[in-house]
Amino acid sequence: MIASPPPSDASGMSSIVVREIANDVEMEAVYRLRDDVFVHEQDLTHDARDDPEDGHSIHLLAFDGGTPVGTGRVTLYGREAQVAWVAVAISHRRRGVGDAIMRALIERSRHEGATFMSLNAQAHAIPFYTRLGFESISGEFRMGGIAHRVMTRRLV
Numbered sequence: 001m002i003a004s005p006p007p008s009d010a011s012g013m014s015s016i017v018v019r020e021i022a023n024d025v026e027m028e029a030v031y032r033l034r035d036d037v038f039v040h041e042q043d044l045t046h047d048a049r050d051d052p053e054d055g056h057s058i059h060l061l062a063f064d065g066g067t068p069v070g071t072g073r074v075t076l077y078g079r080e081a082q083v084a085w086v087a088v089a090i091s092h093r094r095r096g097v098g099d100a101i102m103r104a105l106i107e108r109s110r111h112e113g114a115t116f117m118s119l120n121a122q123a124h125a126i127p128f129y130t131r132l133g134f135e136s137i138s139g140e141f142r143m144g145g146i147a148h149r150v151m152t153r154r155l156v
């Protein structure tokens with residue numbers, strides 16, 4: 001289990017714990033968060049469950065007092081760690097949950113021997129990833145109607 005420090009805000013939120021999913025029930029919680037954010041909120045896709053990479057990826061959940069409030073996935077291709085499906089429940093944004101998920105994905109990928117990380121960043125999230133050490137390496141392209149850029153970060 002990867003326990004993250006409590007977010008330093010004044011919301012009264014208890015500590016956030018980020019860990020890998022343990023079973024199919026928790027994978028359902030991952031899908032529910034994806035549905036809420038990427039299907040209903042953003043209209044990025046109609047199906048956030050049918051991703052062939054899911055079967056060979058590492059899925060993390062962030063819990064607030066036992067309630068899943070965020071998720072993220074990393075897929076390892078040799079030395080490259082590809083991050084996708086990072087989402088935080090709208091009720092829990094700007095409290096450090098996304099940061100805790102990304103730091104846990106970075107830590108886990110290093111542990112698996114990855115030397116760099118890549119992701120497709122939605123334009124609005126570029127400051128979020130930049131703060132975590134990522135740099136844009138592409139021009140802007142549209143995916144699901146939303147502007148994105150490829151971002152990468154060294155892990156060594």
Ligand code: COA
Pocket residue numbers: 037086087088089092093094095096097098099100120121122124125127128129131
């Ligand atoms: N705009 C600008 N900077 C942002 C930001 C935003 N929307 N969201 C986060 N940041 C930056 C800020 O510097 C923030 O620190 P601060 O709040 O002290 O200023 C820092 O990143 C850490 O933010 P954090 O609270 O950990 O982010 P979060 O828990 O709100 O999660 C996302 C960030 C992007 C995962 C969340 O907004 C989300 O789920 N969005 C919808 C789904 C999505 O776009 N996913 C990314 C796909 S590439």
